[in-house]
Amino acid sequence: MSTLTSTRAVLMLEDGRSFTGEAYGALGETFGEAVFSTGMTGYQETISDPSFHGQIVIMTAPHIGNTGVNDEDYESERIQVAGFVVRDPARRPSNWRSRGRLDDELAAAGIVGISGIDTRALTRHLRERGAMRCGISSVLGEEEPAGLLERVRRSPEMVGADLAPLVSTTEPYVVPAAGDAALFTVAALDLGIKRATPAALAALGCEVRVLPARTTGEELLALNPDGVFLSNGPGDPATADYAVDALRTVLRAGVPVFGICFGHQVLARALGFDTYKLTYGHRGVNQPVGDVATGRIAVTSQNHGFAVRVPRDGAADTEFGRVVASHIGLNDDVVEGLECLDVPAFSVQFHPEAAPGPHDAAPLFERFRDLMADTRRARAAASGGES
Numbered sequence: 417m418s419t420l421t422s423t424r425a426v427l428m429l430e431d432g433r434s435f436t437g438e439a440y441g442a443l444g445e446t447f448g449e450a451v452f453s454t455g456m457t458g459y460q461e462t463i464s465d466p467s468f469h470g471q472i473v474i475m476t477a478p479h480i481g482n483t484g485v486n487d488e489d490y491e492s493e494r495i496q497v498a499g500f501v502v503r504d505p506a507r508r509p510s511n512w513r514s515r516g517r518l519d520d521e522l523a524a525a526g527i528v529g530i531s532g533i534d535t536r537a538l539t540r541h542l543r544e545r546g547a548m549r550c551g552i553s554s555v556l557g558e559e560e561p562a563g564l565l566e567r568v569r570r571s572p573e574m575v576g577a578d579l580a581p582l583v584s585t586t587e588p589y590v591v592p593a594a595g596d597a598a599l600f601t602v603a604a605l606d607l608g609i610k611r612a613t614p615a616a617l618a619a620l621g622c623e624v625r626v627l628p629a630r631t632t633g634e635e636l637l638a639l640n641p642d643g644v645f646l647s648n649g650p651g652d653p654a655t656a657d658y659a660v661d662a663l664r665t666v667l668r669a670g671v672p673v674f675g676i677c678f679g680h681q682v683l684a685r686a687l688g689f690d691t692y693k694l695t696y697g698h699r700g701v702n703q704p705v706g707d708v709a710t711g712r713i714a715v716t717s718q719n720h721g722f723a724v725r726v727p728r729d730g731a732a733d734t735e736f737g738r739v740v741a742s743h744i745g746l747n748d749d750v751v752e753g754l755e756c757l758d759v760p761a762f763s764v765q766f767h768p769e770a771a772p773g774p775h776d777a778a779p780l781f782e783r784f785r786d787l788m789a790d791t792r793r794a795r796a797a798a799s800g801g802e803s
């Protein structure tokens with residue numbers, strides 16, 4: 417049960433701006449990169465998205481916790497955020513699936529949060545100054561916040577952080593295909609995968625073999641997969657050389673590739689492009705993206721702080737042939753998708769698996785399935801076998 421008396425908590429940004437509110441979730445002190453999410457719903461999926469590892473998430477929607485917590489909506493085995501910030505927590509959750517309160521759930525998981533602060537002012541500050549480190553403390557006592565600021569400035573930065581291996585599975589596991597027989601085998605590199613992703617592939621008849629982040633290209637190919645999937649994940653993509661090397665081996669073998677978010681950044685790097693840090697990133701379930709080829713607009717689920725440096729107009733020549741920017745973010749023109757024209761590979765910076773978010777981009781999983789089917793047919797024809 418939550419107590420009725422509140423404990424004072426302080427949120428301190430690395431540039432010295434601070435906000436005083438009430439403790440929310442566990443009492444204690446926590447540090448991470450302060451980022452804001454504009455999703456109105458889906459807080460359970462958000463807090464359990466491994467891509468948020470090392471980040472303190474500020475919800476811009478003022479009311480959070482209204483539907484409580486349930487056992488179905490978690491996207492991984494634990495709560496992954498380093499801290500959680502809400503304006504006005506629900507006093508009494510109400511939903512037919514609810515089995516408890518969000519603040520109690522955070523407290524039980526040891527996740528430190530803060531409520532009752534002006535999240536709009538905080539978001540505007542981050543939008544102008546950029547994402548930065550922050551700390552939340554509900555154990556400061558009468559100590560001046562100077563000590564907290566000192567500890568924030570000593571905490572790790574997001575640039576240069578190699579976090580995917582920390583959240584990846586340690587042992588391979590299999591998500592079976594829906595239906596009687598698997599139509600395709602997908603080797604999925606778990607860089608911080610969400611449950612909804614293997615589930616989406618399995619629903620299309622794929623047996624998904626989920627593998628640890630540091631699986632090599634040779635190990636991936638040894639599974640004889642129809643396709644290789646690269647998941648989302650936390651941290652700075654510039655550090656993930658192991659995944660880039662593995663992917664280059666896969667690309668050379670001509671096996672179909674699909675990457676999401678961190679996986680998209682890894683594909684860009686494998687093709688020879690760089691990644692860079694956005695000022696404050698894109699997080700939420702309401703991010704518009706344009707498909708360059710069709711002009712269609714999708715409202716997408718996003719959660720990224722880095723992006724890929726790929727030319728927006730025309731095809732770029734790479735070691736693996738021509739590559740085009742297939743999707744563009746409509747808020748700020750950031751490249752949100754890649755398509756290889758000469759090898760079977762494509763990727764998106766956004767989240768077609770949603771969870772939370774709209775399902776506009778779900779057909780991208782079908783595109784991957786079709787790419788695997790086409791490649792299999794072409795290979796059978798080339799070897800003179802039956803298709």
Ligand SMILES: NC(=O)CC[C@H](N)C(=O)O
Pocket residue numbers: 467647648649650651652653676677678679719720721722723
């Ligand atoms: N959701 C993700 O995969 C995020 C990728 C990467 N950590 C970024 O912030 O850009």
